[in-house]
Structures are given as C-alpha cells and as structure tokens.
Amino acid sequence: MPSAAAGSRDPGPAIETLVARLLVIGTWVAVVLVLAGVLGMVLSGVDPLDHGERPVFDPGRVPADLLALRPSGFLWAGLVTVLLLPIGRVVVSGIGFLVARDRRLALVSLAVLVVVGVSIAAAIGLEG
Amino acid sequence: MTAGLILLAGGAAAGLFGSLLGLGGGLLIVPLLTLGFGVPLREAVAVSLVSVIVTSSAGAGVYLRRHVANLRLGMVLELFTAAGALAGGLIAFLLEERVLAGLFAVLLTWVAVSMARQGAVSAGEPVIVAPGPATDDEAPAAPDAGDPIATGVDVPASAAVEPVPVPDAADLATHLYGPGYRVRRMRFGMAASVGAGVVSALLGVGGGIVKVPVMHLAMGVPLKVATATSNMMIGVTATASAVIYLLRDEIDPYVAGPTALGVFAGASLGSRIASRVDVRVLRWLFVAVMAYTAFEMARRALGL
Numbered sequence: 110m111p112s113a114a115a116g117s118r119d120p121g122p123a124i125e126t127l128v129a130r131l132l133v134i135g136t137w138v139a140v141v142l143v144l145a146g147v148l149g150m151v152l153s154g155v156d157p158l159d160h161g162e163r164p165v166f167d168p169g170r171v172p173a174d175l176l177a178l179r180p181s182g183f184l185w186a187g188l189v190t191v192l193l194l195p196i197g198r199v200v201v202s203g204i205g206f207l208v209a210r211d212r213r214l215a216l217v218s219l220a221v222l223v224v225v226g227v228s229i230a231a232a233i234g235l236e237g
Numbered sequence: 238m239t240a241g242l243i244l245l246a247g248g249a250a251a252g253l254f255g256s257l258l259g260l261g262g263g264l265l266i267v268p269l270l271t272l273g274f275g276v277p278l279r280e281a282v283a284v285s286l287v288s289v290i291v292t293s294s295a296g297a298g299v300y301l302r303r304h305v306a307n308l309r310l311g312m313v314l315e316l317f318t319a320a321g322a323l324a325g326g327l328i329a330f331l332l333e334e335r336v337l338a339g340l341f342a343v344l345l346t347w348v349a350v351s352m353a354r355q356g357a358v359s360a361g362e363p364v365i366v367a368p369g370p371a372t373d374d375e376a377p378a379a380p381d382a383g384d385p386i387a388t389g390v391d392v393p394a395s396a397a398v399e400p401v402p403v404p405d406a407a408d409l410a411t412h413l414y415g416p417g418y419r420v421r422r423m424r425f426g427m428a429a430s431v432g433a434g435v436v437s438a439l440l441g442v443g444g445g446i447v448k449v450p451v452m453h454l455a456m457g458v459p460l461k462v463a464t465a466t467s468n469m470m471i472g473v474t475a476t477a478s479a480v481i482y483l484l485r486d487e488i489d490p491y492v493a494g495p496t497a498l499g500v501f502a503g504a505s506l507g508s509r510i511a512s513r514v515d516v517r518v519l520r521w522l523f524v525a526v527m528a529y530t531a532f533e534m535a536r537r538a539l540g541l
Contacts, residue, residue, distance in 0.1 A: 121304075121309065122304055125302070125304055125308050126301070126302060128301050129297075129298045129302035130298075133295070133302070135294065136294045136298060140501055143498050144498060146494050147241065147494050147495050147498055150241050150495070151242075155241070156239075156240050156241065157244055157489070157491035157492050157494075157495060158240045158244075158275070158276075159240070163489050163491070165486055166483055166484070166490075181491075184490035184493070184494040185490055187494065188287055188483075188488065188490060188493055188497070191287055191291050191294070191497070192287070192290065192479055194290070194294045194472060195472030195473040196473070198297070198472065198473070199312070202308065202312060217312050218312060220316050221316050221319055221473060224320050224323055225476060225480065228319075228323045228477045228478065231323065231481065232326075232480060232481040232483075232484035232485055233484055235327075235330070235481075
C-alpha cells in the first residue's frame with residue numbers, strides 16, 4: 110500500500126503539490142539569478158569564450174560577489190540553486206513520506222540523498 | 238559579449254527544437270558547444286547537465302502539480318539512475334575526450350536512425366522521448382499517449398483512466414502503482430535505470446531515451462506518465478553527476494549561464510507552440526543535422 114496508515118487518504122497528491130510548488134518557485138528564483146548574471150556579463154563586457162581565468166566555484170565568496178554585484182556571484186548563486194532544487198525536492202518528499210508514515214519511500218528518499226552525498230564526497234576526494 | 242548572446246541564442250535553439258521534437262535539449266547542447274564554440278567536451282557535458290536540470294525542474298513542477306508523474310516510482314528509480322550517474326561522473330574523468338566523443342557519435346547516430354524510422358515504426362518500438370518543461374496553459378511538452386509522430390508508440394489514450402483496484406500485495410512494484418496501471422518488471426527497470434544514469438553523466442543528456450521506453454514498454458507505465466516521471470527523475474540524476482563536475486571545476490559559469498538560460502527559454506517556448514507546429518519537416522532537418530553532427534563527433538573521436 111502506498112501508505113502504512115491504512116484507511117487514511119493517500120498523501121501522495123498533497124506531497125506532489127508541495128514539491129511542485131518548490132520546483133516552480135525555485136526554478137524561477139534560479140532563472141532570475143542567472144538572468145541577472147548574464148545581464149551583468151553583457152554590461153561588463155565579459156566574453157564567455159575568452160574571459161581569461163575562469164571563475165572557480167567557492168561557496169564562501171558567493172555572498173560577497175552578490176553584494177558587490179559581480180556577474181559571477183549571480184551566476185554561481187543561480188547555478189547552485191539549480192543543483193539544489195532536485196535535492197530539495199527529495200528532502201521535501203522524504204519528509205512528506207515520513208509524516209505520512211510511508212517508511213519505505215522515506216528510506217528511499219534518504220538513500221537518494223546518500224547517493225548525492227557520496228557524489229559530493231567523491232568529487233571532493235578526487236579534488237584533494 | 239557577442240559570444241554570450243550567441244550562446245544564449247544557441248541554447249534557445251537547442252531548447253526549442255529539442256522540445257518540439259521531444260528530444261530534450263541535452264542532446265543538442267554538447268555538439269553545439271564543442272563543435273560550434275570549441276568548448277572542451279567534458280565542460281560541454283557539465284553545462285548540458287545544468288541545462289537539463291533547469292528544464293527538468295520546470296517541467297517536473299508542472300507535471301507534479303497535475304499529478305501526471307508517478308512520484309513514488311520516480312523516486313525509487315532515481316535512486317538507481319543517481320547511482321549510475323555517480324559512476325558515470327567518475328568514469329567520465331577517466332576516459333579520454335576522444336572516447337566520449339565516440340560514445341556521443343554512437344548516441345547521435347542511434348537517435349538519427351530512430352527519428353528517420355519514426356514514420357514507419359510500429360507499435361512496440363521505442364523512439365526518443367525526453368520532454369522539455371511543461372507549461373501551465375499547455376499540454377505537457379512530452380509526447381502524449383497515442384501520438385505516433387512524437388513517440389512512435391501507439392498507446393490508447395483510455396489506458397490512463399481505467400480504474401484499478403488498490404493492490405494489497407506488499408512487494409515494491411505494487412507499492413508503486415498508479416491510476417489505471419500496475420508497475421511490473423521492477424528489477425529490470427532498476428538495472429536499466431543504472432544504465433540511464435551512466436549515459437546521462439557521461440554524455441550530458443537527460444537519459445529519457447532509455448528511461449521512457451523502459452518504463453513504458455517493459456514496466457507497463459502509460460507513456461504520458463512515463464515521460465513525466467522520466468522528466469522528474471532527470472533532476473536528481475543529473476545533479477548526482479553535475480556536482481562532481483562542479484567540484485572538479487569543470488563548470489564555467491560564463492558559459493553555463495547563457496546556455497542554460499537560453500535552453501530554458503527555448504524549451505518553454507517549444508512546449509507552448511508544440512501543438513501548433515508541424516514537426517515532420519523539422520524532424521527530417523534534424524535527422525540531417527544529427528547525422529552530420531555524429532559524423533563530426535566520430536571524426537573527432539578518430540582524430541581525423
């Protein structure tokens with residue numbers, strides 16, 4: 110059964126609606142941030158194919174770059190938002206399944222997050 | 238800055254035509270960036286992954302709100318696509334770019350042949366389906382059930398509305414049922430999902446070309462649900478490998494930004510006008526473009 114709570118309503122649609130809201134709002138936030146970065150590139154004359162040293166992703170610098178209105182700050186913020194959206198979707202779904210006492214799907218959500226976490230750890234390990 | 242605007246326009250074209258043809262933008266972005274702009278292949282794959290996540294998130298939001306995608310099935314299968322993508326993302330750094338170019342040439346050739354066969358294809362033969370973002374006022378960009386031009390698979394539209402009794406078996410497949418269908422051959426689906434994840438991470442595509450036929454033809458999921466669920470899964474699948482590219486400094490924000498923005502805009506436009514565009518001529522044009530691109534990728538792979 111989809112939910113362990115026998116006899117109760119299927120919580121799936123409610124979770125889907127919540128996740129949908131997150132994705133739609135998050136996508137627009139990401140698009141606006143990237144758009145701001147691209148406009149910044151245009152205004153500051155950055156050539157994407159010939160701009161010298163490529164900006165390296167440094168999460169600690171993004172807030173400062175945003176405050177300084179640097180295009181790279183907006184671009185990184187937008188791109189990171191893009192990458193965080195699917196992860197956020199899994200987190201919200203997992204919490205939803207947990208609340209609905211659908212332990213199996215909650216565990217699946219956790220396992221997906223573990224795989225993404227392993228990806229991050231592997232990338233950091235390779236970098237080191 | 239002209240290059241930035243050209244990247245934006247190129248991304249928009251890739252998103253628009255990919256959406257109109259049900260291909261997704263990823264298949265077109267990598268050749269565009271590598272052959273058109275001289276971006277190294279691995280960087281192009283990384284940019285493509287970011288772009289497909291944007292379109293996937295936008296589309297998945299709409300599909301989930303309409304309750305078209307099967308969230309449970311998608312989450313189980315994306316555990317395996319993400320694992321495949323993790324492996325693919327790591328393998329990508331072990332392979333020479335020439336090998337990646339060769340693999341991409343094979344993929345493009347397969348897509349071109351599939352599209353060329355679409356007119357005569359019979360039911361049961363899967364053809365590419367990787368949707369762009371759906372919009373609120375338009376049907377999902379994914380091919381609809383029963384649309385042989387877009388899918389090559391004839392599916393009765395009534396299949397999604399027949400009531401089915403709630404299963405009481407406790408196995409995973411029955412746990413993932415949807416209205417009008419029950420999921421079958423779960424193990425096969427899981428194995429194929431690992432393959433889809435590897436392909437996605439290596440080549441920067443969404444992997445719908447694997448997932449949709451598997452879900453629809455092998456697992457008994459209605460085509461519309463399969464395309465929507467595949468679209469939703471792309472986000473996590475691509476993220477699992479994109480973070481590897483990001484943390485290994487393979488994502489150039491100045492290239493990724495305009496390209497992803499263009500793909501999003503193009504795919505959004507494509508999903509709005511898809512029902513009003515005759516894609517037959519467009520399809521043959523794309524067969525030619527992909528055949529040429531496959532040839533160029535093969536040349537690069539062979540060092541010619």
